[in-house]
Amino acid sequence: MLWISCPTCGERPVGEFRFGGELPHVPDRITDPDAYNLDYVWMQNNVAGITTERWFHAAGCRRWLTLRRDTRVDRVVPG
Amino acid sequence: MNEFVERILDLPWQEPKRSYEVVIIGGGGHGLATAYYLATRHGLTDVAVVEADYIGSGNTGRNTTIIRANYGIAESVRFYQRALELYATLEEETGCWIMHKTKGLLWLAHTESGLRAERARTLMNQAMGAQTAMVTPEEALALCPHLDLTGGGRYPVLGGSYHSGGATARHDRVVWAYAQGALRRGAHILQHTPVTGLLRDGDRVTGVQTATGPISARIVMSAVAGWSTHVADMAEVRLPIRTHPLQALVTNPYALGFEPIVASSELLCYVSQTARGHMLMGAEFDSQPSYSRASSFEFLSSVSAKITKLLPFMADLRVLRQWAGICDITPDYSPIMGETGVPGFVISTGWGTWGFKAIPAGGEAMAELIATGTTPAMIASFGLDRFARDHAMADQGSAGTR
Numbered sequence: 001m002l003w004i005s006c007p008t009c010g011e012r013p014v015g016e017f018r019f020g021g022e023l024p025h026v027p028d029r030i031t032d033p034d035a036y037n038l039d040y041v042w043m044q045n046n047v048a049g050i051t052t053e054r055w056f057h058a059a060g061c062r063r064w065l066t067l068r069r070d071t072r073v074d075r076v077v078p079g
Numbered sequence: 080m081n082e083f084v085e086r087i088l089d090l091p092w093q094e095p096k097r098s099y100e101v102v103i104i105g106g107g108g109h110g111l112a113t114a115y116y117l118a119t120r121h122g123l124t125d126v127a128v129v130e131a132d133y134i135g136s137g138n139t140g141r142n143t144t145i146i147r148a149n150y151g152i153a154e155s156v157r158f159y160q161r162a163l164e165l166y167a168t169l170e171e172e173t174g175c176w177i178m179h180k181t182k183g184l185l186w187l188a189h190t191e192s193g194l195r196a197e198r199a200r201t202l203m204n205q206a207m208g209a210q211t212a213m214v215t216p217e218e219a220l221a222l223c224p225h226l227d228l229t230g231g232g233r234y235p236v237l238g239g240s241y242h243s244g245g246a247t248a249r250h251d252r253v254v255w256a257y258a259q260g261a262l263r264r265g266a267h268i269l270q271h272t273p274v275t276g277l278l279r280d281g282d283r284v285t286g287v288q289t290a291t292g293p294i295s296a297r298i299v300m301s302a303v304a305g306w307s308t309h310v311a312d313m314a315e316v317r318l319p320i321r322t323h324p325l326q327a328l329v330t331n332p333y334a335l336g337f338e339p340i341v342a343s344s345e346l347l348c349y350v351s352q353t354a355r356g357h358m359l360m361g362a363e364f365d366s367q368p369s370y371s372r373a374s375s376f377e378f379l380s381s382v383s384a385k386i387t388k389l390l391p392f393m394a395d396l397r398v399l400r401q402w403a404g405i406c407d408i409t410p411d412y413s414p415i416m417g418e419t420g421v422p423g424f425v426i427s428t429g430w431g432t433w434g435f436k437a438i439p440a441g442g443e444a445m446a447e448l449i450a451t452g453t454t455p456a457m458i459a460s461f462g463l464d465r466f467a468r469d470h471a472m473a474d475q476g477s478a479g480t481r
């Protein structure tokens with residue numbers, strides 16, 4: 001199971017957190033403003049590998065944090 | 080014949096051709112059914128299904144095999160009703176025994192708001208011709224005498240809905256039935272052949288790149304479930320999909336005759352009995368996206384805690400196996416089928432945790448699209464363009480049970 005290290009509360013189980021999504025990144029090739037907005041709102045990079053994401057410590061300090069996770073093995077990676 | 084000795088499907092070795100009319104990426108239920116319906120409904124057999132591993136190694140061989148049409152919105156109910164019909168006659172049509180069994184699905188509610196949701200679903204189902212009716216706690220008990228109506232004092236059964244069309248079928252046999260039907264008519268199935276890129280000619284997709292060389296095609300379809308984003312990336316098509324693991328488990332056998340399928344959308348878990356007597360259980364998908372197929376003890380303990388409150392006899396059973404698959408989850412819990420905006424490239428994805436039941440209808444519709452070039456009315460509202468048109472197909476009927 002995934003454990004997340006919260007800057008305030010320390011190492012806590014994933015069940016206490018809410019996943020807040022990858023940091024949105026619209027590809028540079030999308031320059032049309034409507035296409036840009038569509039991508040920003042709906043599309044996901046859904047990376048198989050290391051992603052940078054936002055998490056909310058819902059059952060803890062109730063603060064947001066940013067972490068890097070390897071989605072192939074579902075583990076937090078340093079950095 | 081011993082019914083439970085799995086038959087090994089004899090897939091003849093086929094020398095891959097350099098070019099096909101149609102190449103389908105992904106030998107799961109959706110890819111194979113599309114090949115089957117292209118051959119049987121449209122006489123199109125110059126088709127290759129290209130599978131990275133062995134056929135059925137993805138979610139189609141890992142799911143809990145629940146087939147139902149009691150969805151929440153009109154377009155879905157109509158679509159899944161079509162799938163139910165095709166499943167019911169698939170044995171007759173293919174001559175393959177898929178162990179299809181209609182056993183009904185009992186969907187329990189434990190709160191007033193849960194009951195309201197079941198009522199809304201029931202009315203929508205009835206309007207669209209799906210067999211669903213509200214039941215009282217006593218009627219629920221008559222349908223499933225194993226129930227504890229007090230829910231262990233925690234999850235009292237206030238009522239629910241009963242979907243008499245609910246069924247199960249053996250997942251591997253569905254894979255084999257479609258594979259065999261397509262093969263016999265001349266389609267090729269290339270196993271252990273991962274697609275590593277797409278061939279392009281300007282905008283157009285003109286084939287696939289594999290470890291054993293390029294294969295060109297007039298049209299390429301992607302049906303790769305959890306890997307959909309990866310393959311769509313090769314065509315620069317962006318998808319609103321996140322890949323989440325979904326786990327399941329089975330217990331040792333219990334006396335046969337446990338019917339119907341029992342589910343609770345408020346508890347987010349469901350259970351059915353396999354033909355061998357194993358109790359087969361599932362629940363919600365892991366909340367964070369990942370491509371990991373690891374099983375977790377947290378899943379096991381949370382499902383067991385809930386299910387044994389509703390069905391106390393299950394506390395005496397033991398867990399035999401636990402596993403996971405990686406599911407292509409859309410933001411509106413509806414599938415994405417059809418054109419992508421890139422000529423020569425169509426997709427069937429967003430099957431999430433609910434796409435086994437859809438295999439016949441999804442395959443039939445995608446085959447029609449590929450053969451005729453026109454999107455069938457049945458799936459028109461499930462296109463990728465719905466997000467740009469602000470027409471998301473939010474369907475809570477997908478979640479809850481599978």
Ligand SMILES: Cc1cc2nc3c(=O)[nH]c(=O)nc-3n(C[C@H](O)[C@H](O)[C@H](O)COP(=O)(O)OP(=O)(O)OC[C@H]3O[C@@H](n4cnc5c(N)ncnc54)[C@H](O)[C@@H]3O)c2cc1C
Pocket residue numbers: 104105106107108109110129130131132133134135136137138139140141142143144145146272273274275302303304305306310325326327361402403404405406427428430431432433434435436437481
């Ligand atoms: C535990 C669990 C329980 C479920 N329970 C139910 C249920 O009760 N009822 C229900 O209706 N649905 C259920 N589902 C969902 C259902 O299993 C899936 O939606 C459905 O099987 C998807 O079929 P598919 O053909 O799209 O994908 P898959 O069967 O996953 O097939 C995709 C194939 O693509 C291949 N592939 C991937 N990348 C490549 C590549 N680059 N090149 C070549 N091939 C590639 C994979 O190896 C795989 O074989 C469940 C899923 C899980 C995981």
Ligand SMILES: [Zn+2]
Pocket residue numbers: 006007008009010057060061062063
């Ligand atoms: Zn915290």
